[in-house]
Amino acid sequence: MEEKIKDYLPTGYNNLENFFDEAYPADIADFLMLLDSDEKEYILKNKANISLIINIISYLDYENQNIVAKLMNEEKLSTILSRIYVDDAVDFLGSMPVGKVKKILNLMKEQKASELQSLLGYDYESAGGLMTTEYLAFYNDMTADMVLQKLRKISPGAEMIYYIYVISRKKELLGVLSVRQLLAAQPDENLKDLMTENVIKVGINLDQEEVAHVFAKYDLLAVPVVNKRNQLMGIITVDDAIDVIEDEATEDIYKMAATGDIHGGLLAAVKKRIPWLLILLVGDLLSGSVIKNFEESLQVVVALAFFIPVLMDMGGNVGTQSLTVVVRGLATGELHFANFWRHLWQEVKVGFVMAVILGSMLSLIAFFWQGNPLLGLIVGGSMFMTLLTAVTAGTSIPFIMEAFGADPAVAAGPFITTLIDISGLFIYFTMATILMEKLI
C-alpha cells in the first residue's frame, strides 16, 4: 500500500513520515484528498496520529472530514474538536451524523460543548454558521494600556487579534479599533475615545454569499456578527470569506452547466446530473415536434434541414452570452434591478449589430451553397430574428428569476438554449412555409 501511495507524494519526499513532518498542513490535506478511499483509510489507521489530524482537519473538505469522522472513535474526535478553532470545530461536527455529535459533545467540557451546540444551531450557509466566538471584545471604559496588558497574556486561542471590538455591559457592539491604533495610543486613553463608531457589521442570519460580498467590497480582515439587538455574537474571518467566494463561484458555474460537483461516487454524480437532462430531453423533443409540424415543408425542401444546426446553435450561443453577463453581474453585485432596462437596451443594441452581421452572412452562404436566393432570405431572416429573441430572453430571464427569489444561475446554459431552439425552429419553419410557394 505504501508503495502505491508514494506515487502521490510531492517531489522531494520519498516517504510518508518525512512528508508528514515537514510539509505545511494544507499540503498534507491536499495530498490526502487526492488518494483513493482505501489509501486514505490505510493512512488514517496506521500513519496519522492525532496531532497531525488536528493540524490538517480544517483544510479538508466536507467529504474527507466525514471519512476522518467515520474512522475515529468519539474519544479521539472530542480531543481533536477541543483543540481546533471553534468555527472549524463546528464545520467538522457538521460532517458527522447527529447521534455521533451528541456522544462527542457529552465527552467534552461543558462550556465548550454548549458553545459548539449553540453555533451548530445556525444555518450552515449564514453568517451565524460562518462565525467564530473567539474574538477580542473589551468594555468601552477600559484604557489602551489595560487592553495591551491583556493582549500580551492572551492565549493563541483567539483566531483574530487584529481588530478589537468595543462593547457595552449589555454586549452591544459600540465600535472597533485596530491593534495598530492601540499601539499608537496614549496608555491612559479610553477605548471609547479611540474606537471608530461606524462599524461595518453583518446580521446573524445574512446569507454567506452576502457576507462574502461585504468582505470583497470593504477590504476587511474580519467582520463582526450581531443579533437583532446589536449584541456581538461572533466574528467572521477573511479566510472563511475566501472559501465562500470560491465555493459560490463554483456553485454558479456548476448550476450554469446543470451539473453537480466533483466529489462523491458514480451514483451521486448520476443522481445530480440526470434530473436536469430529463427535463432538457422533454424540451428537445418539443423542438423535434416543431420540425414534425412542418413535415410537409421539409419533405418538399430537404435543404431546410441543413440549416437546423446553425440556427439552433447560434441562437443558444448568443443567448448564453447575454445570460452569462447578467448571472455573473448579479452574483458579484455589479448588476442590480435598477439597471435592468438600461442593461436590456444595451444588450438589444449589441444583439442587433450581431444579428445584422451574422444574418446577412448566413443569407449569402445559404444562397451560394444552395443557389436559391429565397432560401437565403429565409435562413438569414430567421437567424436575425432568432438572435434578437436570444439576447432578449438571455437578458430578461435571469433578472426575472432573481425578482422571484430564484437563483438565476439555474436558468442558465442548457435551459435558455432549449427555449431558444424551440422559438428559433418555429420562426424558421413558419417563415419557410409562408414563402413556400415561391421557394419551389
Next chain:
Amino acid sequence: MEEKIKDYLPTGYNNLENFFDEAYPADIADFLMLLDSDEKEYILKNKANISLIINIISYLDYENQNIVAKLMNEEKLSTILSRIYVDDAVDFLGSMPVGKVKKILNLMKEQKASELQSLLGYDYESAGGLMTTEYLAFYNDMTADMVLQKLRKISPGAEMIYYIYVISRKKELLGVLSVRQLLAAQPDENLKDLMTENVIKVGINLDQEEVAHVFAKYDLLAVPVVNKRNQLMGIITVDDAIDVIEDEATEDIYKMAATGDIHGGLLAAVKKRIPWLLILLVGDLLSGSVIKNFEESLQVVVALAFFIPVLMDMGGNVGTQSLTVVVRGLATGELHFANFWRHLWQEVKVGFVMAVILGSMLSLIAFFWQGNPLLGLIVGGSMFMTLLTAVTAGTSIPFIMEAFGADPAVAAGPFITTLIDISGLFIYFTMATILMEKLI
C-alpha cells in the same frame, strides 16, 4: 442633473452632499459606477473634491478609474497618487495612457515616483503587479522591544502591520512573525529566535491566479514576494487576493460562454463576442454539411429530422457537464494531471449509466411516436454513442489544453457543443444509412 442622479442614491439619503459625507467609500464608489457617463462627469466636475476621490479611487474598477483620470489634470492626479497605498496607485496609473503617467511621475517626489515606476514594470497579472512595497521588515538581530517601539511610531502608511518580516542585511527573507507573537515575547528576545523560518512566499513572476490559490489554501492575511535571490521585494495583502479570486472566476465563466465582460460600450461588446460566434458559425455549418451528405437518407425518411435537436442538445449538455467539472476543478486546484485517468474513468462510468438510461428512453419514445422500431433503434443507439463520446471529449479536452499551456476555460461550452454536434450527427446518419434498407 442632480434630480436625475437622486434616483440612484441609496435609501436614507436625499442629497449628494449628505451621502458623500456619511457613506462608506466603497458604497460611494458603487454608486458612481451605476451612473451614466454624463452623470459621472457632472459629479466628478462639480461635486467630488480631491479627498473624496482619494477615499474611493481604489474601489473603482479599471474603466471608472480611467474616467476619473481623464477628467482631472496631472497636478491633481499626482496629489491623489501620493496619498493612496502604493499598490492602489500602481493600479490607478495602469488605467492612464503612458504619456500622462510620465507627466504625473515628473510632478511627484522622486523617491515615490521611482518606486511607482519600478512597480509599473511588472506584469499586471503577476505577483509583482499585485504587491505593495509598504510592508514591515526588520533585521534578524533586533529585539522584540526595539520593534515594538518602532511600531508605535509608525505612520499608518504601512498597509499591513500584522505580519513582521525578518530580513538579512542583504534583504534576504529569513522569517516571519505575527504581532501577536511580538506582544507575547520577552522584550530582549531577538527576532531570529522568535520568527518562523518556514515562510510561505511567492516568486515575483508568479501568475495572479496561483497567488490567489496560495491565499485560499494556506489562510494567510499577507504573503511576501521574493525575487530569485530570495530578496524581499514586497507583500501582497489578502484584500487583493479576494479581488483576484472573484475576477478569475468571472473570467472563467465569461470564457466558458465565449463572451466578454459587462463594461465598455456597444462596439466593445460586439468586438469581444463576434469573433467567437464566427468560429462557431463555421462549426455549425460543418454540422449542416454532415446532414447534407446524407440528403438521400433524409429525403427517404423525413422523420430522421425530428430527432436532430434532441441528439444535438443532449450531446452538448452532457459534454458541457463533464467539461465544467474539469475546468472548475483545474481552476480551484481540486484536479491535477495526476488525476486524469482516474477522473476520466469516473466520467466514463457516469456517462455510461446516463447513456443507457437516456438512450433506451429515447428509443422507446421514437418507437411510439413514429411507430417504427428500427427508427427507435437508430435514434436510441446514436444517442448512446453520442453521450459516451460527449463525456470522453468533455473530460479529455480541457486536460489536453491545460497540458499544452492553453486556458481550458476557452475550450468550454459552445466549442465542445459544436464538436459533439458534428460527431453526433455523423453517428446518427451513418447508422440510419446503414440500416436504411430495413427502415423503409
